Amino acid sequence: xxxxxxxxxxxxxxxxxxxxxxxxxxxxxxxxxxxxxxxxxxxxxxxxxxxxxxxxxxxxxxxxxxxxxxxxxxxxxxxxxxxxxxxxxxxxxxxxxxxxxxxxxxxxxxxxxxxxxxxxxxxxxxxxxxxxxxxxxxxxxxxxxxxxxxxxxxxxxxxxxxxxxxxxxxxxxxxxxxxxxxxxxxxxxxxxxxxxxxxxxxxxxxxxxxxxxxxxxxxxxxxxxxxxxxxxxxxxxxxxxxxxxxxxxxxxxxxxxxxxxxxxxxxxxxxxxxxxx
Amino acid sequence: xxxxxxxxxxxxxxxxxxxxxxxxxxxxxxxxxxxxxxxxxxxxxxxxxxxxxxxxxxxxxxxxxxxxxxxxxxxxxxxxxxxxxxxxxxxxxxxxxxxxxxxxxxxxxxxxxxxxxxxxxxxxxxxxxxxxxxxxxxxxxxxxxxxxxxxxxxxxxxxxxxxxxxxxxxxxxxxxxxxxxxxxxxxxxxxxxxxxxxxx
Ligand SMILES: Nc1ncnc2c1ncn2[C@@H]1O[C@H](COP(=O)(O)OP(=O)(O)OP(=O)(O)O)[C@@H](O)[C@H]1O
Ligand SMILES: [Mg+2]
Numbered sequence: 503x504x505x506x507x508x509x510x511x512x513x514x515x516x517x518x519x520x521x522x523x524x525x526x527x528x529x530x531x532x533x534x535x536x537x538x539x540x541x542x543x544x545x546x547x548x549x550x551x552x553x554x555x556x557x558x559x560x561x562x563x564x565x566x567x568x569x570x571x572x573x574x575x576x577x578x579x580x581x582x583x584x585x586x587x588x589x590x591x592x593x594x595x596x597x598x599x600x601x602x603x604x605x606x607x608x609x610x611x612x613x614x615x616x617x618x619x620x621x622x623x624x625x626x627x628x629x630x631x632x633x634x635x636x637x638x639x640x641x642x643x644x645x646x647x648x649x650x651x652x653x654x655x656x657x658x659x660x661x662x663x664x665x666x667x668x669x670x671x672x673x674x675x676x677x678x679x680x681x682x683x684x685x686x687x688x689x690x691x692x693x694x695x696x697x698x699x700x701x702x703x704x705x706x707x708x709x710x711x712x713x714x715x716x717x718x719x720x721x722x723x724x725x726x727x728x729x730x731x732x733x734x735x736x737x738x739x740x741x742x743x744x745x746x747x748x749x750x751x752x753x754x755x756x757x758x759x760x761x762x763x764x765x766x767x768x769x770x771x772x773x774x775x776x777x778x779x
Numbered sequence: 780x781x782x783x784x785x786x787x788x789x790x791x792x793x794x795x796x797x798x799x800x801x802x803x804x805x806x807x808x809x810x811x812x813x814x815x816x817x818x819x820x821x822x823x824x825x826x827x828x829x830x831x832x833x834x835x836x837x838x839x840x841x842x843x844x845x846x847x848x849x850x851x852x853x854x855x856x857x858x859x860x861x862x863x864x865x866x867x868x869x870x871x872x873x874x875x876x877x878x879x880x881x882x883x884x885x886x887x888x889x890x891x892x893x894x895x896x897x898x899x900x901x902x903x904x905x906x907x908x909x910x911x912x913x914x915x916x917x918x919x920x921x922x923x924x925x926x927x928x929x930x931x932x933x934x935x936x937x938x939x940x941x942x943x944x945x946x947x948x949x950x951x952x953x954x955x956x957x958x959x960x961x962x963x964x965x966x967x968x969x970x971x972x973x974x975x976x977x978x979x
Pocket of ligand 2: 860
């Protein structure tokens, strides 16, 4: 009886993750391989309200908003992917070094983390983006370089806690090298928290990319991006073209919420205590 | 091999009081030294220092006149007071048992380790059952001195007798040195060749 309800809960959660992941992957690949002519300029169709032909309507240049959204979101996901790639490497190295060497290294890493987290994130993003020459490169570098602190903290904390456990110390006395211990004891322990941290990093990266772009410090105007679309729509919102802001905003929100949902659900699945509830 | 602790003093940090003050102790080959003291007198602390887990604040621990090795297999091995903290909760027992060497079937049988336990998680075994794994996993011929920190408090009397018989057999057979930490005087008298008291 208990067993079946437990199984049900796990399958339900797994199904949720699969659905969310499928949607995000679909958007990602569709946007990646979409033909640019599909969101090309057609002046004869400008400012159309949503219809069967143009699900999200069209903008002032007659571009299909739905396809632009897909492409924009996909672009955001690519930037998010880059951000998590860079962050994961930086966080692993800094987190483990901090916990293993302690002392000066630990203080230095903590200082970096505090500095990064202490500054308002948006200000930091705009600063780095401007320094790296704005545009696509600027925003990508900025997003990639500012998301490692939280992940570093997670890794550091987990390794720190593990390093002094009796079984790790005993393993050391059995003549195991630091590398063996890291691979056999630490990685399997840190991995779940690390992966979840990585997934939860995505919504931040996407949101930040969109905000910086919205403020005009990010992706260039001609690029399909949610931030650009939202900024443009501000010019039309007073004239009653509601669809130009609503749908892209919803798409962004949905993507962010889904990533959050995947991360939080995985947390529940991997944490044996709450998994038994 | 001979283990020697020379005038060791220890405190956990510079401001805290001394846990151990000027303790000297030596364990010869084949000798079983009982270390008896009431709770909180630093028995576990001493055990950790003897096994090289902790550096003494003053004094030294020498094995055959040399410092304990900081890497590689340590000939002084510790069996910890709390078996549930000594095994990786994410490893099945089989992996834990074989981490250091592969104990043969005869040893497992003698230790009362059942085959079926090997596939379980640590949380699915009792403290006493876990402790048998913790003992068996370091009974390699490379272990010359065994530090036992209250290893049998969580066992019932019969199992306790069983485990000690095996340990004594192996210790005698290999001429191994042992430190037996306990607050059970009867046990110390039965198992040890001599006894020292920390509280005197
Ligand atoms: N990690 C630690 N940090 C600071 N103080 C500690 C630490 N571990 C132990 N102590 C202190 O050192 C003293 C000796 O502790 P220890 O565990 O060695 O005692 P023990 O003789 O083994 O006791 P028991 O018989 O209950 O196992 C205690 O007062 C304890 O509070
Ligand atoms: Mg103790």
